[in-house]
Amino acid sequence: MNYRTFLIKYAEIGLKGKNRYVFEDALVKQINRALKHCEGSFEVKRTEGRVTIDVTSDDYDFDETIAALQTVFGITGICPVVVVDKVPYAELSKEVVKYFDEVYPDKNKTFKVFARRAHKDYEMDSMELNKELGHDILEAFPELTVDVHHPDIQITVEVRNVIYIYSEILPGPGGMPLGTNGKAMLLLSGGIDSPVAGYMIAKRGVVIDAVYFHAPPYTSERAKQKVVDLARLISKYTGPIRLHVINFTDIQLAIYEKCPHEELTIIMRRYMMKIAEDLAKANDCQALVTGESLGQVASQTIHALGVTNEVCTLPVFRPLIGFDKQDIIDISEKIGTFETSILPFEDCCTIFVAKHPVTKPNLEIIKRHEENLSENIDELYRKAIESDEVISIW
Amino acid sequence: MEIYLDNSATTRAFPEVAEKVAKVMTEDYGNPSSMHMKGVDAEKYIKEAKSIFAGILKVNEKEIFFTSGGTESDNLAIIGSALANQRAGKHIITSSIEHPAVLESMKYLESLGFEVTYLGTNKEGVVEPDELKKALRDDTILVSIMHTNNEIGSLQRISDIGVIIKDHNPNTLFHVDAVQGFGKAKILPKKMNIDMLSISSHKIHGPKGVGVLYIADKTKIHNISFGGGQQGNMRSGTENVPGIAGMALAAKMIYAKLDEECENLYSLKERFIEEATKIPDVTVNGPVGREGAPHIVSLSFRGVRAEVLLHALEDKGIYVSSGSACATNHPEISKTLKAIDLDKDLLDSTIRFSFSVFTTGEEIDETVKALNDIVPMLRKYARR
Numbered sequence: 001m002n003y004r005t006f007l008i009k010y011a012e013i014g015l016k017g018k019n020r021y022v023f024e025d026a027l028v029k030q031i032n033r034a035l036k037h038c039e040g041s042f043e044v045k046r047t048e049g050r051v052t053i054d055v056t057s058d059d060y061d062f063d064e065t066i067a068a069l070q071t072v073f074g075i076t077g078i079c080p081v082v083v084v085d086k087v088p089y090a091e092l093s094k095e096v097v098k099y100f101d102e103v104y105p106d107k108n109k110t111f112k113v114f115a116r117r118a119h120k121d122y123e124m125d126s127m128e129l130n131k132e133l134g135h136d137i138l139e140a141f142p143e144l145t146v147d148v149h150h151p152d153i154q155i156t157v158e159v160r161n162v163i164y165i166y167s168e169i170l171p172g173p174g175g176m177p178l179g180t181n182g183k184a185m186l187l188l189s190g191g192i193d194s195p196v197a198g199y200m201i202a203k204r205g206v207v208i209d210a211v212y213f214h215a216p217p218y219t220s221e222r223a224k225q226k227v228v229d230l231a232r233l234i235s236k237y238t239g240p241i242r243l244h245v246i247n248f249t250d251i252q253l254a255i256y257e258k259c260p261h262e263e264l265t266i267i268m269r270r271y272m273m274k275i276a277e278d279l280a281k282a283n284d285c286q287a288l289v290t291g292e293s294l295g296q297v298a299s300q301t302i303h304a305l306g307v308t309n310e311v312c313t314l315p316v317f318r319p320l321i322g323f324d325k326q327d328i329i330d331i332s333e334k335i336g337t338f339e340t341s342i343l344p345f346e347d348c349c350t351i352f353v354a355k356h357p358v359t360k361p362n363l364e365i366i367k368r369h370e371e372n373l374s375e376n377i378d379e380l381y382r383k384a385i386e387s388d389e390v391i392s393i394w
Numbered sequence: 395m396e397i398y399l400d401n402s403a404t405t406r407a408f409p410e411v412a413e414k415v416a417k418v419m420t421e422d423y424g425n426p427s428s429m430h431m432k433g434v435d436a437e438k439y440i441k442e443a444k445s446i447f448a449g450i451l452k453v454n455e456k457e458i459f460f461t462s463g464g465t466e467s468d469n470l471a472i473i474g475s476a477l478a479n480q481r482a483g484k485h486i487i488t489s490s491i492e493h494p495a496v497l498e499s500m501k502y503l504e505s506l507g508f509e510v511t512y513l514g515t516n517k518e519g520v521v522e523p524d525e526l527k528k529a530l531r532d533d534t535i536l537v538s539i540m541h542t543n544n545e546i547g548s549l550q551r552i553s554d555i556g557v558i559i560k561d562h563n564p565n566t567l568f569h570v571d572a573v574q575g576f577g578k579a580k581i582l583p584k585k586m587n588i589d590m591l592s593i594s595s596h597k598i599h600g601p602k603g604v605g606v607l608y609i610a611d612k613t614k615i616h617n618i619s620f621g622g623g624q625q626g627n628m629r630s631g632t633e634n635v636p637g638i639a640g641m642a643l644a645a646k647m648i649y650a651k652l653d654e655e656c657e658n659l660y661s662l663k664e665r666f667i668e669e670a671t672k673i674p675d676v677t678v679n680g681p682v683g684r685e686g687a688p689h690i691v692s693l694s695f696r697g698v699r700a701e702v703l704l705h706a707l708e709d710k711g712i713y714v715s716s717g718s719a720c721a722t723n724h725p726e727i728s729k730t731l732k733a734i735d736l737d738k739d740l741l742d743s744t745i746r747f748s749f750s751v752f753t754t755g756e757e758i759d760e761t762v763k764a765l766n767d768i769v770p771m772l773r774k775y776a777r778r
Contacts, residue, residue: 217705253775352775 001080001102003062006069007164008051009077012176026177026205027051027074033239034068048118048160052081066170071237073203074180075172079156082165089123092163093136099165100137100155110147111137117159129157173203178239181205184287184317185280187272188212188243190226190345193291193320195234195337196328200319201289202238209283210241211276213248223345231393233337240394244279247387248272250380252352258372262354265299266361267370269308275384277312288312293320293328298357307361397712397757401597402544402574402690402748408599408647411640415601418636426633427624436635443642447606450649451591452582459607459628460638464573464594467607468495468538470618470629471569471590475536476503478614482565483533489513489521489550491730492540495592496571500538515733519548519680523555530562537568541575545730545746546680547690549575556587567613573597573605577648578656578688589613595641598648599750604637648751655751659688662749662758666691669762673769679736679744689749694740698772703745706768712761715746 010027028044028051035042035053040060044053053069062080069078084095096113115129124132133155138144158164186198188210202208212227224245231243248271255267276288292300299308309316320328332338370377398406407415418439424432426440444455451458461467476486488500490512500510511529513521521539530537537559539550552570559568569590572581576591577598583591590613593606609615609628621630648655667678675696680686695703700716707714727741736744747761 217702217709220701220705221708256775 001082001099003080003082004055005081005083005164006053006065007079007081007166008053008069008075009079009169009172010051010074011076011174012074023074023177023180024051026180027072029179030072030074030177030239031069034072035065038065038068040065050160070170070172072177073173073175073205073237074177076174077169077172079164079166079169084163084165086119086122086159086161086163089129089132092157093133095163096133096155096157096165097137097140099167100141100153103167104153107141107143109152110145110150111153111155112146112148112151113137113155113157115157115159119159119161122159126159129159133157173237175203176205178202178205179207182286183207183209183284184289185276185283185285186210186289187276187291188227188231189291190223190230190341190343191291192325192332192338192341193293193296193328195230195291195341196331196335197289197291197317197319198234199237199331199335199337201317202234206287206289208234208238208241208289209244209280209285211244211246211279213272213275214245215249215252216247218249218252220345226340226343226345228391228393229340230337231391233340234335235393237335240392242283243391243393244283245387245389245391246275246279246384248275248384251377251384254373254377254380256352259369261352262356262358263361263366263369264352264354265357266304266307266366269299269304270311270366270370271381273308273316274311275381277314278385279388280314285314287315287317289317289319291320291328292318293323293325296325298359301359303360304358307363307366310363395711395760397760399747399749399753399757399761400713400715401750401753402746403715404596404602405599405750406752407596407601407640408644410647411600411644414643415636415640418639422635424635426635427622439635439639439642440633443638446642446646447593447608450645451608452584453608454611456626457608457611459609459625460633461605461607461629462603462634463596463605464493464571464592465495467592467594467605468493468569468571469499470607471592471609471615472496472499472536472538473503474615474618475567475569475590475613476508477618478616479535479565479567480508483531483535484508485511485531485534486536486538487511487513487526487529487534488538489515489540489733491515491519491521491543491545491548491733492538493544493571493573496538496540497729515548517734518685519543519546519730519734521550521555523551523558526555527558527562530559530566532563534563534566537566539568539570541570541572541581542578542687542690543680543730544574544690545728546692546734547574547687547748548680549579549685549687552581552588553586560587574687574690577645577652578659580652583608583610590615595637595644598641598644600641600644601637604634604641606641656688658751659749659753660684662753662755663688663691665755666747666758666762667693669759670765673765676765676769677740679731679734691747691749692744693747694736694744695769696740696743698743698769700743700745702772703743703768706772707761707764710764710768712764715748716744 024046031044040057042053043056082099113130113133115126117126153167155167181204184206186208188194198208214224231241235241251271259267422435424436426437444458447458448455504510513525515521542549556568559566567589570588571592573594576593589610591608595604596602617628619630624630677694679692704716731741
C-alpha cells in the first residue's frame with residue numbers, strides 16, 4: 001500500500017483547553033522540523049482538530065518518514081491512512097474492501113469495523129456503517145471472522161469532510177511538543193544517565209541547553225567530542241542544543257589541594273551546580289536537569305543530593321531519580337546513546353575519586369571546608385564562567 | 395608551534411610524495427590492467443615501484459607485492475603461508491611483543507587448529523635466539539618475528555634467527571614484520587634468510603593505505619583475497635597506483651640518505667634521553683643506545699599518568715603516544731611492556747616519543763623543557 005497521508009494522534013494536547021492552539025502550532029512546527037531531513041516533500045495541516053501530513057512529492061521513503069515522526073514529542077500515534085472523498089456508501093464500501101485486501105493479504109484473522117461520523121450529514125450513522133461495512137467485508141472474504149472485543153484488526157473509518165480509512169497506529173514517543181514548556185539547562189557528562197535525563201525532560205516540551213565540564217589535560221579532546229556526539233544524538237529528539245563547555249580544571253585542582261579528599265566529589269558537584277545555574281539564568285532557562293538517580297553512587301545518596309541542591313535556587317529536575325540502572329540503560333539503548341556513552345574516556349567526575357567518598361555529608365562541615373578555598377575561588381570561578389565555549393548542535 | 399613526535403604511529407608525507415600522488419590521480423589515472431595507453435602509463439608506475447623496492451631489498455622484482463598496508467601484508471604472509479603449508483605441520487612460532495596484525499592472525503590460525511608458541515623477551519625487549527632454537531619443532535612451518543618493536547624500539551636479532559631456522563629446517567618459513575624497521579635500517583631478505591617481509595608506506599613519509607609484502611620466489615603461500623587475479627593472483631584488486639607510486643618515491647628518498655639520517659636520529663635520541671632522564675624518576679625502557687631503533691624512545695614517568703601527560707604535552711603542541719593504551723575500565727596492558735617485565739606502577743606511566751627525518755634538535759629541546767615544566771606539576775596532583 002502506497003500511503004499518501006498520515007493522521008497524527010496526540011493525547012495530552014487535547015486537554016489543554018484554550019491553550020490548545022499553542023500546543024498544536026508547536027506540534028506542527030516540530031513535525032516540519034523532523035521531516036526536513038526526509039526524502040520527499042510534505043504538507044502538515046491542522047483541520048478539524050486533527051493534524052494530518054500529506055505527501056506532496058511523487059516519491060518518499062515510508063520507513064524513514066515514520067522514524068522521523070517517531071522522534072517528535074507530542075505524537076502518540078501515527079496512522080497511515082487512505083483518504084477518499086465523501087462518496088456514497090456503495091463506493092465507500094468498495095474502497096474499504098479494497099483497502100482490506102491490500103493491507104492484509106492473510107485473511108485468516110478476526111476483525112471489526114469502527115466507524116466515526118464527525119459530519120452528521122452523511123447518509124448513514126456510525127452504527128449503520130459498522131454493521132454494513134462489516135457485512136460487506138465478510139462477504140468479500142468469507143474466511144474472516146468478526147470479533148468485536150479483541151479483534152486482530154480494527155478498521156477505523158472516519159467520516160469528516162473527507163473519509164479516512166486506517167487500521168494501523170504506529171506508536172509515537174508521547175509527551176508534549178518542544179517549546180511548550182520553557183527551557184532548562186542539562187548537566188551533560190559523558191555517561192549513560194545524563195543524555196537520558198535530557199531526553200526525558202525534553203519529552204515534556206522543554207527546550208534543552210547543556211553544560212559540560214571539561215578538565216584538560218585530565219580529560220581529553222576525545223572525551224569532549226564524545227559529549228558533543230551525545231548532544232547530537234539526543235538533539236534528534238530535543239531539537240537544537242546549545243552546548244556550553246566550561247573549563248573546570250583549576251577549580252577541581254584547587255578543591256583537590258585544599259579540601260578533604262573524601263569530600264572532593266561532593267564539593268565539586270556543588271560548584272558544577274552553581275556554575276550551571278549561573279549559565280541557566282544567563283540563558284533564560286527556568287530549571288536545571290541532572291541524570292542523578294537515588295543511591296547510584298556516593299554523590300547521589302539522599303544526603304549528598306541535599307547538600308548539592310543547597311547551592312541552587314532554580315528547580316532541579318532529576319527525572320531518573322527513581323530509576324534502576326537497567327531501566328536507564330534500556331532508554332539509552334532505545335534513543336541510541338548507549339554505545340557512545342560507554343566509550344571509555346575519562347570524564348571530570350572520575351579523575352580524582354576518593355576510595356571512600358562521604359555518603360552522608362554534613363552541610364555545615366562541607367561549607368566549613370569550602371572556606372579553605374576562599375583565597376582565590378572567586379577568581380577561579382570567574383575564569384571558569386569566562387571559559388564558556390558554546391557549541392551549537394542541531 | 396607543532397612538534398610531532400608520534401612518527402611510529404604515522405608520519406607526515408614528503409611534499410614530493412604528495413605531488414606525485416596527485417599527479418598520478420589526476421593525470422595518469424588509468425587502470426594498470428587496461429589494454430590501452432592509459433593503462434600502460436599506469437602500469438609503468440607499478441613497474442618502477444617494484445624496481446625501487448627490489449633494489450633497496452636486493453631481491454627480484456617479481457618478489458614484490460603491493461597491499462593495502464602493514465596489516466594486510468602481515469595477514470597475507472602469516473595466514474596465506476600457514477594455510478599453504480599445513481600438511482607439513484601446524485606449529486607456528488612468534489613473539490609476544492608482535493603487532494596486533496600478527497597476533498590476531500595467529501589467534502585466527504589457532505581457531506583453525508594451528509598451534510602457536512609465543513616467545514617472551516629479555517629485559518631489553520629482545521627475543522633470545524636460544525629460546526627460539528628450543529621452540530623449533532619438526533612440525534614448525536612458520537616463524538614470524540618483528541624487525542623493530544613499535545613500542546620500545548628493541549631490534550630483534552633477525553640474522554641470527556634466520557640462520558637458526560634454516561639450520562633446523564630449510565622449509566620452515568621466516569616472516570619478518572618490518573613496518574617499524576624499514577626506512578631505518580638496511581634489510582636484506584636474501585642474506586637474512588627472510589622468506590616474507592612486511593612494509594608499510596605511511597611510516598616512511600608515504601601515503602596511508604598502501605604497503606609491500608616481499609615474498610621470496612617459490613615460497614608456498616595461498617592468496618587470501620579473491621577477485622580479478624591481479625599481481626599473479628596473489629593479491630586481487632586494482633592496484634593502488636597513486637599510493638604505490640608515492641610509497642616508492644618515499645622509500646627511494648629515505649634510502650638515498652639512510653646512513654646520514656640514522657646517524658642524525660641516533661644523536662637526537664641520545665640527546666633526548668640524556669636530558670629527559672635528568673628529571674627525577676624518569677627511566678628509559680628498552681635499549682638505550684645503538685642496540686635499539688634510532689627513532690623510538692620509551693620513557694616511564696613515575697607517579698604521572700601517561701594519558702594526562704600526553705594531553706598536557708598536546709596542550710603545548712607536542713604530540714606523543716602513551717606506551718600503554720590504558721583506558722578507563724578497560725586496562726589494556728601493553729604486551730611489550732609486560733614482556734620486558736616493567737614495574738607495574740609504570741605500566742600506566744609510559745610515553746613513547748618517536749622521531750623522523752623532520753625532527754630537529756630544537757624540537758627535542760622544546761620537548762625536554764615542556765617535560766620539565768609539566769611533570770613536577772602533574773606529580774603534585776597525583777591520585778592519592
